[in-house]
Amino acid sequence: MSQAILKLLEPHAVLLGANVADSTEIIRLLGTELxxxxxxxxxxxxxxxxxxxxxxxxxxxxxxxxxxxxxxxxEHVVKPGxxxxxxxxxxxxxxxxxxxxxxxxxxVFLLAxxxxxxxxxxxxxxxxxxxxxxxxxxLMSAKQFNDVIDALKVEE
Amino acid sequence: xxxxxxxxxxCGTAIATSTVVARAIEEALKERGIDITTRQCKxxxxxxxxxxxxxxxxxxxxxxxxxxxxxxxxxxxxxIGKEDAIEQIVEILSK
Numbered sequence: 001m002s003q004a005i006l007k008l009l010e011p012h013a014v015l016l017g018a019n020v021a022d023s024t025e026i027i028r029l030l031g032t033e034l035x036x037x038x039x040x041x042x043x044x045x046x047x048x049x050x051x052x053x054x055x056x057x058x059x060x061x062x063x064x065x066x067x068x069x070x071x072x073x074x075e076h077v078v079k080p081g082x083x084x085x086x087x088x089x090x091x092x093x094x095x096x097x098x099x100x101x102x103x104x105x106x107x108v109f110l111l112a113x114x115x116x117x118x119x120x121x122x123x124x125x126x127x128x129x130x131x132x133x134x135x136x137x138x139l140m141s142a143k144q145f146n147d148v149i150d151a152l153k154v155e156e
Numbered sequence: 157x158x159x160x161x162x163x164x165x166x167c168g169t170a171i172a173t174s175t176v177v178a179r180a181i182e183e184a185l186k187e188r189g190i191d192i193t194t195r196q197c198k199x200x201x202x203x204x205x206x207x208x209x210x211x212x213x214x215x216x217x218x219x220x221x222x223x224x225x226x227x228x229x230x231x232x233x234x235x236i237g238k239e240d241a242i243e244q245i246v247e248i249l250s251k
Binding site: 051054055057059060061062069071072073074096097098099111113116117118119120123124126127130131 | 168169170171172173175176179180196199215216217228229230232233234235236
C-alpha cells in the first residue's frame with residue numbers, strides 16, 4: 001500500500017498518456033500543475049529543469065518501462081507534493097548514475113520536497129513502486145485517476 | 157570491539173535520493189546485525205567528507221581517488237542488483 005504517495009499525490013498533477021516531445025516539456029507540464037495547486041513557487045519549474053540538465057534522474061528499471069524522478073532544491077517548494085505522468089511515447093532522460101547514458105523514460109514522478117531527508121515514507125514508497133514491475137505496469141495502463149489509485153493500492 | 161562503521165551516502169542534492177538509499181542500507185544491514193551510521197551529502201561535498209567515512213555509496217558520479225571505497229549504484233532505488241550491492245557493502249565493512 002502506498003499510503004504516503006496517495007496522500008501527497010495532487011490529482012490535477014497526474015497526467016496519463018501525456019504526449020510530450022522531451023523531458024523538459026513533461027517537467028514543465030507537471031511543475032505547472034504543482035504550481036497552480038499551490039505546492040511550489042513558480043521558480044520551481046525552471047529550477048527542476050535546470051537541475052535535471054546538471055544532475056539527471058533517469059532510472060533504468062530493467063523491464064518494459066523506465067522512470068525518472070525529477071526534483072530540485074527545497075527553496076522552491078511551498079509544501080510537499082507529488083506529480084505523476086505516464087508518457088504516450090517515452091522521452092530521453094539522462095541516467096542518474098551514468099549521466100552520459102540516455103534512458104527512455106515512460107513514467108515520471110516529479111517530487112516537491114520542502115526539507116531534506118523528509119517525506120521518507122513517500123520516497124520509500126516510490127522506490128517500492130519502481131521495484132515492483134506489476135505496479136509499474138498497472139500505472140502505465142491507467143486511463144484515469146482512479147486507476148492510478150487502484151494501482152498504488154496493490155500490495156507490493 | 158570494532159567501532160560503528162560510517163557510510164557516506166551521496167546523491168545530487170542530498171534531498172531525496174540519498175534519503176531513500178541511506179534508509180535502505182540501514183535496514184539491510186540491520187537485518188544482518190551490522191551496526192552502521194549513515195550521513196547524506198551532495199556529490200559535490202563527497203571530497204571534503206570522504207575522510208570521515210569507511211565507505212561511500214553514491215547514485216551519481218563522484219571524484220576518483222577519495223581514499224575510501226566507493227560503491228556507485230542505483231540498486232537501492234531500482235532494486236536491480238540490490239543483493240549484490242548489499243553483499244559488497246558487507247564485504248567492504250568487514251575488512
